[in-house]
Amino acid sequence: MNGAESLIQTLVDSGVEVCFTNPGTSEMHFVAALDEVEGMRCVLCLFEGVVSGAALGYAAMAEKPASTLLHLGPGLGNALANLHNARKGNLPIVNIVGDHATYHLQYDAPLTSDITGIAGPVSHWVHSSAAPADIARDAAEAVQQAGIGQIATLVLPADVSWSDNPSGAAAATRKVQPAPVAADKLHKAVEILRDDRPTVIMVGGRNVSEAQGVKLARLAAATGARLLTETFPVRIRRGAGTAVIDRLPYLAELAIDTLKGTERLILLGCASPVSFFAYPNVPSVLEPEGCDVYPLAGPNDDIDGALDSLLQAFAAGSEVVPLRELQVPPAPSGPLDANSAAQALAHYLPENAIVVDEGITSALACFPFTSAARAHDWINLAGGSIGFGLPAAVGAAIACPERKVICLEGDGSAMYTIQSLWTMARESLDVIVLLFNNRKYSILELEFARTGARGGKPGPKAASSLDIGNPDMDFASIAQGMGVPAVVANTAEDLNAALARGVAEAGPLLIDARVPPLQF
Incomplete structure (x- = not known):
């Protein structure tokens, strides 16, 4: 059993059964070991920000860590935004970051970098395995460190990965229990x-x-x-x-x-x-x-x-308190805007759905409209760094394959991690992407006004930097090009039909909802 095989076996035995991956040369022996060790699901993502965001969504719903496989310092760097979000959300992730062979580092090859320095700001624990005999023990420690809500980053040099590990896999770790309040x-x-x-x-x-x-x-x-x-x-x-x-x-x-x-x-x-x-x-x-x-x-x-x-x-363990009663609004009709879209969502939202919210300004009405809809889980962006919605939906769908996932997504934030659509198609994930296409960075227009910059009114150059409608993005075509069926909704009736289809059918669907920007 080589180092990579002992690493994966240790992860699986400790309950880490999913690896979101975007590998490179240094990680090839880890990739090869996936065929030698049973029990690890490997999910390929086309950008490292999707890798880390999917691990975030998985952790939020599975309530345990997934692993990521990242290529050297630059690959880890590409994953930082959603690792930041996971850290702010106290979500557990085990990062495996490949590195050059230990004897190759001295030559400062083009991809050599300070992986520990890059990992530090978004990790609670960072460690580099020095020898094949150490890697399984280090992997177990990484899972233990991830625990309930931490990010553990384990650096895996290539020669540690490919060399024989005479010790084999480490003993499975025990699940960390929350600390009692004093x-x-x-x-x-x-x-x-x-x-x-x-x-x-x-x-x-x-x-x-x-x-x-x-x-x-x-x-x-x-x-x-x-x-x-x-x-x-x-x-x-x-x-x-x-x-x-x-x-x-x-x-x-x-x-x-x-x-x-x-x-x-x-x-x-x-x-x-x-x-x-x-x-x-x-x-x-x-x-x-x-x-x-x-x-x-x-x-x-x-x-x-x-x-x-x-x-x-307070002897209040059986206190009777009011609970929300089911209130499903009628399906809307007429023009499509943020409010009618929210009403349509509340009407069609299925029982026990998972809603991932990165709809930014266009989805502001969705939260109050769905307060008494059919029971569901709502996932928020805790860390504030956009580009989390689509990959988090990937992770949530893999964690809970029996549940419908609805991702509320803004057009600007979608473009940060649009590669997520390809993974949704490849894995046949049951995700509806309700994409609010207003061709604006509307949240930045709001913030421009609130900061008082230039008296709150952008000039032509500033306005241009907040406008993403020139050229207009055709998200239906983008989705179809990545293997995800897509429809365009220009009216409330269009959106009703699209949501009804998405709820009735399994698999991914993108709805390009053409909504006007909110006026602030």
């Missing part, structure tokens, strides 16, 4: 919640589940606290049968207004909220001045256990 912290939270000062409980992190939402609603009802989610929790269960929880608005001014009057802020799985960007005359910190912020549990802590303890303290 009793004194829970006692302090009880004291805060017994106080009559205005208190907000804010929850976020990897997964606000249906059961967790009900617990939170019971706690809020028993204590009088107000309940919010952070702006972009990675994953949240929504729709009929779920608790009513509002989310903190994205715009800083609206978030400040939402938190106005709050004197105590208890955090579960999320950090204290700050403005996404700095704006003239707008505070960076969103809670009111003088508000006491209490971080009760981090994203890797046992949030459910903490909630159980708090519910017991």
